Amino acid sequence: MKEIRLTTPLSGELMTTVRLTTGGVCSVAGLSMDDSEDCKVCVTESLLLLMHRGYNAAQIAFTVENGLGVEIEGQNKTERESAGQEDEISAAILCALAENAVLEKKDGELCRITFRFGLQA
Amino acid sequence: MNDGELFAAYRATGDIKIRNEIVEKYLYIASVLAKKFVGRGVEYDDLYQVASLALLKGVDRFDETKGVQFSTFITPTITGEIKNYFRDRSRLVHLPRRVAELRISMKRAAEEITKETGKRPSAKEIAERLGVSEEEILRCAEAGGVVSLDNSPDRDSDGMSFHEVLPAVDDVFEEVDNRDAVNSALKTLTEEELALVRYRFGAELSQVETAKRMGVSQMNVSRMERKILQKLKVTLAKSLVE
Numbered sequence: 001m002k003e004i005r006l007t008t009p010l011s012g013e014l015m016t017t018v019r020l021t022t023g024g025v026c027s028v029a030g031l032s033m034d035d036s037e038d039c040k041v042c043v044t045e046s047l048l049l050l051m052h053r054g055y056n057a058a059q060i061a062f063t064v065e066n067g068l069g070v071e072i073e074g075q076n077k078t079e080r081e082s083a084g085q086e087d088e089i090s091a092a093i094l095c096a097l098a099e100n101a102v103l104e105k106k107d108g109e110l111c112r113i114t115f116r117f118g119l120q121a
Numbered sequence: 122m123n124d125g126e127l128f129a130a131y132r133a134t135g136d137i138k139i140r141n142e143i144v145e146k147y148l149y150i151a152s153v154l155a156k157k158f159v160g161r162g163v164e165y166d167d168l169y170q171v172a173s174l175a176l177l178k179g180v181d182r183f184d185e186t187k188g189v190q191f192s193t194f195i196t197p198t199i200t201g202e203i204k205n206y207f208r209d210r211s212r213l214v215h216l217p218r219r220v221a222e223l224r225i226s227m228k229r230a231a232e233e234i235t236k237e238t239g240k241r242p243s244a245k246e247i248a249e250r251l252g253v254s255e256e257e258i259l260r261c262a263e264a265g266g267v268v269s270l271d272n273s274p275d276r277d278s279d280g281m282s283f284h285e286v287l288p289a290v291d292d293v294f295e296e297v298d299n300r301d302a303v304n305s306a307l308k309t310l311t312e313e314e315l316a317l318v319r320y321r322f323g324a325e326l327s328q329v330e331t332a333k334r335m336g337v338s339q340m341n342v343s344r345m346e347r348k349i350l351q352k353l354k355v356t357l358a359k360s361l362v363e
Contacts, residue, residue, distance in 0.1 A: 016256045023260070034207065037161055045157075085192065089153055092196030097204075 002028065002064040007075070010051040010058055015044055018060070026117070029068035035117045038097040043070060045090040046113040049103075050074040052087055053110050067118035070098075074111050128185035143180050143191075144173075150192060151176045154199050160257055161207060162219050166327040168203060170343065175202035219325070223261045226251055306356040314349050321346060 004025055008014050019040045026036035043060065050058050055074030063069040094101040098115035105111060122130065124143075131139040151172035159165050179195045230250045234242035244262070248255040307315065313335070320331040321342075328346070332339040 016254075016259065019256055020259055034204075038204075041157055086153060088190075088192055089150060089196050092193055093154070093157065093200055096197035096200040 004028075004062040004064070006060045006062075008047075008058060008060070010047055010055055015047065018047065019044060022060075022062075025062045025064070026068060029062075029064045029117075030119060031068060031117055039068065039070070039117050042094050042098045042101070042115055043072065045093050046070075046072045046115075049087055049090050049110060049113065052084075054078050067116055069114070069116040071112065071114045124191055125185050128180075128183060128191070131180070132185075140177075140180055144176055147176060147180075147191065147195060148173065150195055151199060154196065154203065158203050158207075160254055163207065164327040166329040166339075168206075170328060170339065171203055171206045172199045175199040178202075220261055223251070223253065223257065227258060227261060302357055302360045303353075305360060306353045309352065309356050310349060314345065314352075317342065317345055318349060 006018070006021055008018055022040045022043045023036055026039050031039065047058055050072065053074065055077050057075040059073050059075060061071045061073075063071075091103060094103070094113065094115060099118055101113070101115040103110055103113050127139060127143050127146075130136070131143065152169060155165055155168035155172045158168055175198055176195060179191075179198045182198075183191055183194055185191070227247055230247050231242050234246055234250060242250075244258045245255050248258045251258070307318070310318065316335060317331060320326045320334055321328070326334070328339050328342045332342045335342065337345075
């Protein structure tokens with residue numbers, strides 16, 4: 001098992017860096033190109049969801065074991081930005097693309113998102 | 122009318138006007154989702170069309186009495202259709218060529234910017250110049266350039282070259298056979314159909330661009346394309362049997 005952790009401020013300009021890192025980790029995990037692209041979409045959507053809830057940073061923990069597990073936790077919460085219709089779409093995309101996507105709440109607010117991508121037989 | 126009433130009215134009457142009203146109301150979801158999948162070698166226009174068609178189908182399938190919001194129902198439906206589209210055709214046909222072309226454009230743009238500014242450009246500057254995302258530039262750069270077959274694949278290897286470790290190329294004769302079969306199949310197409318094939322698979326234009334060049338609607342291009350692919354499939358299947 002390999003664990004890779006990335007802590008990042010939640011800002012638009014760092015999304016590319018996060019997506020590229022995610023792509024690299026997906027490759028280490030042996031995911032297919034399609035799953036890697038889907039995983040990148042899921043990580044981006046998760047970060048957007050946290051950003052819209054006022055988190056200023058997030059820690060992403062990738063666990064490489066029979067595929068890839070991803071856990072994204074919001075950090076340093078301030079005022080909520082906005083949570084419009086696009087957030088609903090983001091959550092639905094996560095559930096459509098990843099296995100076992102879970103959006104955990106604390107005191108009624110989203111705080112952590114987990115999902116995984118398994119290896120295809 | 123609210124959503125529930127709109128769907129109930131459409132279900133009861135089958136009135137296309139009501140269906141169109143629903144589709145127009147939710148077309149933004151098709152647009153949002155299409156944008157999320159851009160950068161995988163398929164243009165936004167094509168993805169938007171796939172998403173819009175999925176939305177149209179979704180309106181017919183949605184059951185408002187089940188207590189689920191339409192947006193909740195339609196997002197995975199459209200996402201699934203987009204993924205099917207990728208799986209069926211995009212990657213094998215478009216990506217390698219697009220990457221190769223983008224690498225050439227990147228090199229040219231980098232030289233131009235260096236000439237203009239006197240310093241080596243960043244990925245962001247090249248992306249802005251070419252009108253593509255910064256990520257696409259970085260991924261393309263990562264895809265690697267031309268490497269000598271005499272080079273060693275890694276530093277620790279025991280002197281083996283790429284030439285020695287890479288698998289043999291596919292049978293050249295088989296490749297010639299395949300090319301002949303495709304050429305013969307293409308001869309069964311009309312001039313207009315051939316033009317479409319050239320625009321879509323030669324120049325890799327989007328359906329919208331192809332429609333503009335051919336002076337027809339995008340829907341027409343989509344229908345023609347489906348018909349052509351079916352025709353080619355049948356012809357090629359026959360030639361394989363023979």
